[in-house]
Amino acid sequence: MCWWGSRDGNDRREAVALSPPPTRLILVRHGATPTTGKILPGRAVGLHLADYGHRQAAAVADQLPARFGAITALLTSPLERAQETAQPLSERLGMTPKIEPRLVECDFGEWTGASLAKLYRKPAWRELMMQAGNFRFPGGESLREVLDRMLDLVSDLRTHHKSETIVGFTHADPIKILTTEALGMHIDQMHRISVATASMTAFVISEVGINLDSLNTGSLIGGSPA
Template identity: 45%
Template structure:
C-alpha cells in the first residue's frame, strides 16, 4: 500500500539488447525487437524487480521497451501503461544510421562533448529530451505518492534524467553508463504538508543506484 507521506521510488530500466545495439542509432524506429540475449536480460531484471512491492509499470511505446517490461508484467500481475514521455531521443535524420559512420561527422564531437548545444536534424534537442523525462517522472510521482514505480525507457533519456537528479551539467551526461537492462533508482521526496506536489528544492531526488545489473534491490527500496 502506498504511503502519501513517504518518498516515491522510481526504477529506471533500460531496454534489453537488440540485434543492432552498439551498431546503429535506432532512435524511434518501429519494429525493432529484443534479441534472445535481450529477452534473457529482461527476465533477469524482472526477477529483481519482483522482489519489491511495485505500484505501477510504465513503458516507452517502442517495442523493445514494451518487450523488456513483459516479464515484469507476468511476474507482478500488473499491466504496463505506455507513456510517450519515456520515448527514445528523437534523432531525426540520423535514425537508423550506423554509429561507425556517424562518429566520423564533425557534429559527433558536439554530441559527445557539448550535447546541450545540439539538436538532431529534424529531431529533438538533448535539453528537450531531458526536460520531458524530468517532467514525466515528477508527474508519475504525483500519481503514486509513497509507492514504487518502474519506468522502462532508453539509455539517453535515462542518462539525461540521472544527470538532472545528480545536479550534473547535461554536457557531462555521456559519462554515465546505462547498460542494457540495467536498473537505476531514484527516490523523490514527498510533497510538503499542505502542498499537492513538491516544488523548488523539494523536487530534488536522491540517487540510490546507477546502472545496477546484479545486486538485490531490497537494500535500496523498502518493500
C-alpha cells in the first residue's frame, strides 16, 4: 500500500504541515573591485569597491527585498569590500550588519595579492582546479577548512534563527563551497560553479540539512567572477 493512502501517510502529511518554515540564508558575493579578475586579494585589507561595484551594491539593495521578502538579520565578512556591498541594503532596511568572521575570504597565504595570470602558470594551480578537496594554499587555509566554518555557521543559524531569512555578504569561494555541499557534490567540483560579483545565492536550512534554492541570481548590471 502507498504510504499516502494509509493512516501513517496522513500522520506524515500532518507532521509536514505542522513543521515550522525553514531558515533561509542568502549569500551575496561582494561587488566588483579595481582588481577583480586580475589578482587574488584574499584577506588583504584596504581593498574597496570600484565605482561599478558600488552600483552593483545599490542594485542588490533594490532587488533583494523584493525577491526574498522580509529580512531578519544582516551578516558580513570583516573585509571592506563585503561591508561596502552590504551598506546600501543596510541603509534601506535600517539594520546594522553583524561582522561574521566565518564569512571571510579564504586565507590564500603566500598567494595573497598575486597576479592571477602568474598563478595560472603554476603547477599547483592545476591541482587547485582538479583536487580542491586536498588543496591547502601555501601558508594559508585549506578549502575543507572553509567548508567546515561555513557548515558551523549554517548550524548556528539553524539553531538561533529558526524560520528566519538571513543575508550574508561574503566572497566567491565560500559560496561555491557551500553550494557543492548543498548539491551533494564533491568539493573537488567547486570550480564548476560560477559566482558573479554582487550575485545572490539562496539556501534553505532545515532539520534535515541544507538545500540550494537559487544560484547566482540578480546582479542585473553584470559582474565578473574572480
